[in-house]
Each structure stands twice: as C-alpha cells, then as structure tokens.
Amino acid sequence: MDLFYREMGSGEPIVILHGLYGASDNWMSIGRELSKQNRVILVDQRNHGRSPHSTVHTYDLMVSDLHRLFEKLSLQNAVILGHSMGGKTASLFAYQYPQLLKGLVIADIIPFGLDKQLGQDIEQINVHKQIFSGLLSLDIKSVSNRDDLDSALSVSVPNKMVRQFLLKNVKREDDGSFGWMLNVEALSQNLESLILPSLPFDVEHQISVKTQFIKGEKSPYISAEGIARIGSYFSNYRVDVISNAGHWLHAENPRDFLSVLYEFLNSLNG
Numbered sequence: 001m002d003l004f005y006r007e008m009g010s011g012e013p014i015v016i017l018h019g020l021y022g023a024s025d026n027w028m029s030i031g032r033e034l035s036k037q038n039r040v041i042l043v044d045q046r047n048h049g050r051s052p053h054s055t056v057h058t059y060d061l062m063v064s065d066l067h068r069l070f071e072k073l074s075l076q077n078a079v080i081l082g083h084s085m086g087g088k089t090a091s092l093f094a095y096q097y098p099q100l101l102k103g104l105v106i107a108d109i110i111p112f113g114l115d116k117q118l119g120q121d122i123e124q125i126n127v128h129k130q131i132f133s134g135l136l137s138l139d140i141k142s143v144s145n146r147d148d149l150d151s152a153l154s155v156s157v158p159n160k161m162v163r164q165f166l167l168k169n170v171k172r173e174d175d176g177s178f179g180w181m182l183n184v185e186a187l188s189q190n191l192e193s194l195i196l197p198s199l200p201f202d203v204e205h206q207i208s209v210k211t212q213f214i215k216g217e218k219s220p221y222i223s224a225e226g227i228a229r230i231g232s233y234f235s236n237y238r239v240d241v242i243s244n245a246g247h248w249l250h251a252e253n254p255r256d257f258l259s260v261l262y263e264f265l266n267s268l269n270g
Contacts, residue, residue: 001065004050006042009035013078016042017086020194021166021182023049030250033258043069047183057190059198062089063096070100083107083250088198094209095199103268104211105261108219108247110226112199112233124195131157132188141177199233206235212264213239214257216249
C-alpha cells in the first residue's frame, strides 16, 4: 500500500509513526522541531489519516507498507520514532530490516509479550471496544456540527480529551456532511491483533538497532516487568521516563520528550 506522508527539513531521516486513532498531523509540532536538523517524514499508517483503507490491518502489513515507503524515498540510515501502535510497527520493522536503520525510538509501548499481560490485554481490548462501539453507533452523516458530534460521542466516551482526539479524525465530505478519515469498521474488526505484541514470542535474534524506550510516568503501558524483559529482545537500549505525562507523552510534556529524544539522537552520532 502507498501511504500518505508529510515531509519537512533536510539531513538524516527521521520517520514518525503515530498510534491507533492517530495521524501524521498529531506529530506536526514535534516534526517541525526535529526538522530544524533532520529530514522528517510523518506517516499516516493504513486505515488512518489520508492513507488508503483496507479490510485487513496487521503489523506484518504495516511493516510491508513502511518498507515500500522506505524504497520509494530511498531511505537509509534512518531513525524511526513510533508511538503506541506505531512503536509496535517500528519494532517489527527493526527486527526485519535492521540494515536500514540507525536508531529506533519506541514511545510508551512494549512490543513483546509478557507473562502477566493477558489481563492487561483484555482490559485494553474492552476499553477500545467501548470506543469503537461509540464510533460505529454514531450516525455521523446526520450530524450538522462538531458540538453535536461531541455530545453524541460523550455517551460512550465520557473522557473529553479522548473525544477531542478521536474527533480530529472527522472530515467534511464533498456534499458537506461529516465522514471519518479512520476506517472505523476495519480497525474494530482487527482490534485484537492490534493489541497483541508485534514481535514474535520466540525471536530468532535480538534487535541490534540502538533503541530508546520513552515511558510516560503516569502511563501503565510500559510496566516494570516490561522494562526488565527488554534485554531479551533488544541488545542495545536505554529507557527514559517523562514526568507529568501519561500515554500521550509527546503532547502532555513535549519539552521533556524532546529533551530526552535529542539526547538519544545525539548519542547516535557519538
């Protein structure tokens, strides 16, 4: 699949992959800052943003999409920064194509399985099922303004910040009605595979690409058990924690996020 992407700046490439429900424009402020020193490519993954829709949505396919983009743009010696679902895609890409990468940044996600993870996975699936239930039940074309959309969605998604994030995926169609940029139905149908780890349980080799894990201090997505197991999958890594931030750490504390990110990027040139 040919993915939509935005490009800015020049220099060594940094490819940014958003998370579930996200899009490239969620990372524009971070991208603009990084573009002062680097060539930045912000990607819409399949079924998100302006990229094409498909009935299937797996990490293998997202890696294939990304590899196609790398070939199209002749990317070498790149850094991939992936958040949440994007971090899982980035990890599997690094496992399959380490020769194309200089560095890997995984923002607030563990891409491999954990012994105690089943209960957490079920809890995550139930949370996302409730969100998708709300999105699918919304008669989006009959709503005339965004305030009414927000009000209708509040029944199933009471958190206003989450609703505002979801409603960034609403667009105006040619006939003036609202529509989703997200492929809501396909993502809902593929939800369980998205919650599962992207890396094989029994990896044939460790990921040798120099890697930074960035955890939001208030986020449950990277647990102590997860940190303890990183060395089984990654041979060269560091872990940084962003204070006063949850899962959307790049938006909640962008200053500290950029600070630790620049530290890592500078270490790649040391």
